[in-house]
Amino acid sequence: MRQSWIIALLAVSLLCGCSVLQGGKLLAPESFGFTQVAPSIYVEAGADKTAGSNLRAAVNKAEEAIRLAYGTVNSHPVVHACITEECYEAFGGRGSVAKVYGDRILLSPRGLNWHFLAHEWSHAEMRSRLTLHAGWHLPQWFDEGVAVAISEAPEHSESHWQFLVAANVPRPTREELHTFKSLRQWLDAVHRYGEDKNVQRKAKGEPEIRPVYSAAGHELRHWLAEVGSPGLLALIARLNDGEDFESAYQKSSQQP
């Protein structure tokens, strides 16, 4: 038991490199103000009764989306839903809508829907299928793009991408997207393309923009539609065999 806690905390620190102690509190959610509403679902205490049932429905829909993309569902993350921003911040969730800590998903009050659940779940599912080595070398843009495509979140949708194109909003080219390999490179790009300034845009009545997530979604949406779950699983198998990502991706893209 103790060892699994240590492994979970280690996974947390590897994945985020931040907010480790706050995220670690999710290992004992009921000690920190969450109420269990289903075996793997916790809601911040004080939520109204509909929150629990809405969340159960969202979890079911997200699980279906994961099954559709990956063929089967390997990971069964525990879901923690915050109904206040204070709760989300207390668990290390600043500056995002949802987070995944190993096999624990944390939702902010802005992310209480199946889209954000499926997005974070895809990260957990991807990790569950990769060896440590393959997971370590998985490019961030690919992990995010698959999550975006699976989650169908309107914020990163194809129509948002088309809006960015029509409005001539600066956005990464396909070649540039492939250079966002590490989490640091990804976050730098998110900052460079102004994707972290949406609170200010909203305050000024301007449309929000998400060029980096949408670029990843745009590429992977088409790729997934083309290769389906057999193609995704073939790519994962190649990565687990130690193949270089770009070569494995190319080969999987050529699959019938």
Ligand SMILES: [Zn+2]
């Ligand atoms: Zn993500």
